[in-house]
Amino acid sequence: xxxAIAGAGSVGRSIAGELIENGHQVMLIDRDPIAxxxxxxxxxxxxxxxxxxxxxxxxxxxxxxxxxxxxTGDDKVNLVVALLAKTEFAVDRVVGRVNDxxxxxxxxxxxxxxVSVSTPRIMAALVEEAVSVGxxxxxxxxxxxxxxxxxxxxxxxxxxxxxxVRDLRLPRDCALVTILRGGSVIVPAPDIPLEPGDExxxxxxxxxxxxLREALR
Numbered sequence: 001x002x003x004a005i006a007g008a009g010s011v012g013r014s015i016a017g018e019l020i021e022n023g024h025q026v027m028l029i030d031r032d033p034i035a036x037x038x039x040x041x042x043x044x045x046x047x048x049x050x051x052x053x054x055x056x057x058x059x060x061x062x063x064x065x066x067x068x069x070x071x072t073g074d075d076k077v078n079l080v081v082a083l084l085a086k087t088e089f090a091v092d093r094v095v096g097r098v099n100d101x102x103x104x105x106x107x108x109x110x111x112x113x114x115v116s117v118s119t120p121r122i123m124a125a126l127v128e129e130a131v132s133v134g135x136x137x138x139x140x141x142x143x144x145x146x147x148x149x150x151x152x153x154x155x156x157x158x159x160x161x162x163x164x165v166r167d168l169r170l171p172r173d174c175a176l177v178t179i180l181r182g183g184s185v186i187v188p189a190p191d192i193p194l195e196p197g198d199e200x201x202x203x204x205x206x207x208x209x210x211x212l213r214e215a216l217r
Contacts, residue, residue, distance in 0.1 A: 004065040006051035006081045007072035008035040016044050052080045063089040071097035079111045086112030136213045147205050156196045166190035171211035174204040
């Protein structure tokens with residue numbers, strides 16, 4: 001897969017490194033000459049250009065990319081890059097980085113964003129996940145808020161201890177994806193009993209999160 005990344009800062013480079021390790025072709029675009037550090041990721045294609053200019057994106061060959069990741073430190077720039085990638089170059093998948101949570105509502109398909117990633121929200125969710133036991137924690141938002149990946153760690157005194165997965169009374173638009181137990185990832189088969197300390201991962205619509213929280217209590 002060919003992937004363009006607008007923003008060659010530490011975040012963009014980290015993403016590029018991971019993607020290259022996974023076998024993808026990556027092009028890093030940045031308008032700041034200081035950010036063009038080809039020696040850091042030698043297998044990436046580096047482009048010194050303004051990703052907010054159509055001519056620059058055209059010259060870089062963005063139309064040949066399967067994915068555009070707009071991950072600069074400026075939300076305005078990320079929105080412009082996303083919109084250009086989607087409307088001018090018909091990039092199949094556009095990912096937008098949200099730096100300020102107050103701007104998260106803008107990162108929708110109206111601006112060409114297929115998936116928005118809010119760095120502050122993810123960090124807050126990871127902190128909550130690390131310290132919260134017994135309460136539902138939203139880890140990630142999917143499909144522009146239509147569904148969320150949520151997690152709950154069962155406390156030592158959970159009334160669900162010994163209850164098989166089949167007997168969980170989950171609300172509609174909600175599915176148990178996996179159970180993390182110790183160092184194991186468990187597929188939630190119907191006859192598997194729950195245990196205290198289990199981390200349960202669900203995909204659920206926003207509307208049923210309160211119902212899911214009550215079901216787990």
